[in-house]
Amino acid sequence: MENIKFIINRSEITAGTRGASLGPDALKVVAWKQGSTIFGKYPIEEIKDANHYLNRPIIHQYAKRIEGLTFIYDQVAQAIKYSLSHSQFPIVLSGDHGSAGGTIAGIKAMYPEKRLGVIWVDAHGDLHTPYTTPSGNMHGMPLSTALGEDNLEVQRNFIPEETKSLWEKLKNTGFPGAKVRPEDLIFVGVRDVEPEEVALMERLNIRNFPVDEVRRKGAGIVATEIGQLLENCDLIYISFDVDSMDPEETSHGTGTPVPNGLSVAETKELLTKLVDTPKLACFELVEINPCLDEKVNKMAETAFEILEEVIAVIATT
Numbered sequence: 001m002e003n004i005k006f007i008i009n010r011s012e013i014t015a016g017t018r019g020a021s022l023g024p025d026a027l028k029v030v031a032w033k034q035g036s037t038i039f040g041k042y043p044i045e046e047i048k049d050a051n052h053y054l055n056r057p058i059i060h061q062y063a064k065r066i067e068g069l070t071f072i073y074d075q076v077a078q079a080i081k082y083s084l085s086h087s088q089f090p091i092v093l094s095g096d097h098g099s100a101g102g103t104i105a106g107i108k109a110m111y112p113e114k115r116l117g118v119i120w121v122d123a124h125g126d127l128h129t130p131y132t133t134p135s136g137n138m139h140g141m142p143l144s145t146a147l148g149e150d151n152l153e154v155q156r157n158f159i160p161e162e163t164k165s166l167w168e169k170l171k172n173t174g175f176p177g178a179k180v181r182p183e184d185l186i187f188v189g190v191r192d193v194e195p196e197e198v199a200l201m202e203r204l205n206i207r208n209f210p211v212d213e214v215r216r217k218g219a220g221i222v223a224t225e226i227g228q229l230l231e232n233c234d235l236i237y238i239s240f241d242v243d244s245m246d247p248e249e250t251s252h253g254t255g256t257p258v259p260n261g262l263s264v265a266e267t268k269e270l271l272t273k274l275v276d277t278p279k280l281a282c283f284e285l286v287e288i289n290p291c292l293d294e295k296v297n298k299m300a301e302t303a304f305e306i307l308e309e310v311i312a313v314i315a316t317t
Contacts, residue, residue, distance in 0.1 A: 049095075097286045148179075154195070188214065209226070
């Protein structure tokens with residue numbers, strides 16, 4: 001699959017900390033330092049961001065900067081659809097994780113009749129909605145937009161009509177309604193979830209492979225089991241958040257690090273096996289934040305090491 005294309009998305013309007021917009025460029029710096037020409041080998045498209053919303057007052061308490069995120073969703077979805085329609089394989093390098101729902105929307109917009117499987121390698125479930133969020137930070141909501149979920153069963157917030165309207169717009173980006181079935185969403189490494197997210201995971205019976213299961217079975221076995229769970233899917237999208245890894249081994253160079261994550265070796269084995277499928281439609285890497293990295297640029301160095309191995313497999317699949 002030599003027709004790889006990088007899509008750079010520097011959006012960081014959905015996180016609670018600042019600096020994730022620098023993540024994609026931190027990867028480039030690592031490549032330059034190591035003499036890698038990977039960012040010259042493949043074409044690059046850069047998404048127009050809406051980070052100027054960080055300079056404005058917050059209007060929507062339970063969906064912070066949602067008016068900017070609707071723009072980002074549209075931009076990302078269009079870029080993904082365009083790449084896929086031109087037989088280009090998109091590797092998305094994003095700032096924060098909030099825009100990943102736009103990535104999913106773009107895949108579904110291109111292939112509305114196909115069944116999409118999502119593999120979410122992350123410390124967090126990202127299953128909140130404006131109705132359930134304790135913080136209003138929208139990097140915790142992309143999967144609910146993909147599932148078409150409000151999770152009103154455990155509603156804690158009452159949101160104004162303008163927020164509701166923008167939330168509905170997000171859920172319907174690219175393709176009306178849900179893009180992913182609950183049984184086609186697989187978590188790996190999720191270990192920091194709030195009660196409202198747990199309730200949704202239980203109600204929808206969403207499968208999580210926690211870190212101890214990956215360690216006990218081995219990353220290769222888990223990758224095989226995930227393939228079996230998604231065998232009825234036509235397409236696969238993998239979203240890799242670097243906070244899925246253990247910050248003690250990597251660094252705290254990510255917005256919301258969580259202890260006891262995957263090792264780098266486990267992550268490499270898992271991802272290289274997961275991407276080795278002709279069903280793969282898109283791979284995304286998110287949440288490198290060099291501003292928070294106490295080891296200079298260690299998180300980007302680790303992520304680049306993984307990215308190179310992943311690309312090596314994708315390029316030959």
